[in-house]
Amino acid sequence: MQAADRSLPTLLQKIEGIGHVTMKWVDSLGFGTALLYQSAFWLCCGGRRKQQVRLGAIVSQMMEVGIRALPIISLVSITIGLMLAIQGIDALKDFGAEHQVTYGVALSVVREFAPLITGILIAGRSGSAFAARLSTMMINNEVDALRVMGINPVRFLVVPSLVAMMIMVPALTLWADLVALLGAGLYISTDLGISMGTYIAQTIAYLGTDDVLHGLGKSFVFGVLITLVGVINGSSVTGGAEGVGHVTTRAVVHSILSLILADLLIVFLLTR
Numbered sequence: 001m002q003a004a005d006r007s008l009p010t011l012l013q014k015i016e017g018i019g020h021v022t023m024k025w026v027d028s029l030g031f032g033t034a035l036l037y038q039s040a041f042w043l044c045c046g047g048r049r050k051q052q053v054r055l056g057a058i059v060s061q062m063m064e065v066g067i068r069a070l071p072i073i074s075l076v077s078i079t080i081g082l083m084l085a086i087q088g089i090d091a092l093k094d095f096g097a098e099h100q101v102t103y104g105v106a107l108s109v110v111r112e113f114a115p116l117i118t119g120i121l122i123a124g125r126s127g128s129a130f131a132a133r134l135s136t137m138m139i140n141n142e143v144d145a146l147r148v149m150g151i152n153p154v155r156f157l158v159v160p161s162l163v164a165m166m167i168m169v170p171a172l173t174l175w176a177d178l179v180a181l182l183g184a185g186l187y188i189s190t191d192l193g194i195s196m197g198t199y200i201a202q203t204i205a206y207l208g209t210d211d212v213l214h215g216l217g218k219s220f221v222f223g224v225l226i227t228l229v230g231v232i233n234g235s236s237v238t239g240g241a242e243g244v245g246h247v248t249t250r251a252v253v254h255s256i257l258s259l260i261l262a263d264l265l266i267v268f269l270l271t272r
Contacts, residue, residue, distance in 0.1 A: 028232050031232055031235075032228040032229075032231075032232055035154065035158060035228055035231055035232075036224070036228065038154045038155075038158075039154060039158055039159045039162050042152065042154060042155035042159050043159055043163065046155055046159075051151070051152060051155050053155060053159045053160065053163070054160065057156075057160035058160045058163050058164055060160070061160045061161050061163075061164035061165075062164040062167060062168050064126065064129075064164075065122065065126045065161075065164050065165060065168045065169070066164070066167075066168030066171060066172055069121065069122060069125055069126070069168075069172060070172075070175065072121060072125070073118060073121060073172050073175060073176055073179075074175070074176075074179050076117055076121060076176075077114065077117065077118075077175075077176040077177075077179040077180040077183070078179050078180065078182065078183035079183070080109070080113050080114075080117060080180050080183070081105070081109060081179070081180035081181060081182065081183030081184035081185075081187075082183045082184065082186075082187050084104075084105045084108060084109065084113070084180075084184055085101060085105055085183070085184040085185075085187040085188050085191075086187060088101040088104050088105055089101050089187075089188070089191055089192070092104075098192060099192060099194075101188060101192075102184075102188060102199060102202045102203055102206065103202075103206045105181070105184045105188070106181065106202075106203045106206045106207050106211075107206070107207070107211060109177060109180045109181055109184070110177050110181075110207060110211050110212055110214070110215050111211055111214050111215050112215070112263075112267075113180065114173050114176040114177045114180055114215055115173045115176075115215045115216070115218040115219040115222065115263075116218075116222075116259065116260075116263055117176065118169060118172050118173045118176050118219060118222075119169065119173075119218075119219060119222035119223075119226065119259045120256055120259060122165075122169055122172070122222075122223070122226055123222075123226045123229075123252060123255035123256055123259065124252050124255075124256075126165075126226070127226040127227070127229065127230045127251055127252060127255045128230070128248050128249075128251055128252045130161055130227070130230040130231070130234065130251075131229075131230040131231075131233045131234040131247055131248050131250075131251035132234070132244055132247075132248045133234070134157065134230070134231060134234030134235060135233075135234040135235075135237035135243065135244045135247045135248070136244055137157075138234065138235060138237050139237060139239075139240060139243070139244065143157075143235075158227070158231055161227050161230075162223075162224065162227045162228075165223035165224065165226055165227045166220055166223045166224060167223075168223070169219045169220065169222055169223035169226070170216045170219040170220050170223070172219075173215055173216060173218075173219035174212075174216065177212070177215065181203060185199040185200065185203070214270065217266070218262075218263060218266055221262055221266065222259050222262065222263075225255065225258045225259060225262060226255050226259075229251055229254045229255045229258055230251050230255070232254075233247045233248075233250050233251035233254060234247055234251065
């Protein structure tokens with residue numbers, strides 16, 4: 001009886017901990033939904049309130065998110081394409097169907113690997129930087145200073161990054177498609193002895209518009225998630241420099257987790 005009495009507080013503590021974590025996730029979900037609504041409002045109606053979203057800020061964020069990420073996106077994409085081609089040919093040789101590797105590589109790159117790898121790289125590169133910048137501003141009371149000056153922080157800080165992500169992540173995904181398929185084609189044409197023209201013709205024949213839009217649609221959602229997760233984590237900072245490092249790491253982990261879960265949900269819904 002005494003052992004049961006001692007185990008009861010431990011059980012209650014565990015239940016309380018689960019409830020606390022659940023409420024934090026629900027609160028973050030509500031905050032993210034409110035951010036998305038406010039961002040859409042300021043993007044559409046900011047001009048009427050004489051607080052128009054600055055085009056220069058959007059372009060600056062597009063340069064940071066997109067153009068400066070091209071080298072790492074290109075390197076990883078061509079590596080992914082080569083690995084898929086190598087593994088695909090090796091697996092299909094057992095069935096004498098190695099010439100069908102183009103079909104598998106084309107679909108897997110366009111529908112899955114390119115959007116997911118691009119999203120993870122952007123989450124680690126730009127999502128973490130955004131969370132670190134916002135958390136530093138929160139600690140230095142710069143966000144409160146913006147409110148005092150009559151500047152809405154969502155319009156000034158969040159909307160340019162959100163718009164840049166929604167534009168550049170799909171654009172980078174399309175670039176990753178091309179680079180990964182090029183890398184796969186270089187190996188396939190060399191190993192199987194077919195010309196690049198034949199490989200390109202096969203790829204175009206196998207891929208449809210729906211396949212390309214499938215990947216681009218995912219990447220659009222990924223761009224929104226990366227921005228919202230960065231804002232949620234950056235705005236919840238506590239402490240000093242240690243807190244900034246903590247929320248930055250947490251933003252990357254949460255972004256990658258949210259991308260994978262969103263990818264799973266999208267695939268499940270679109271393939272039913």
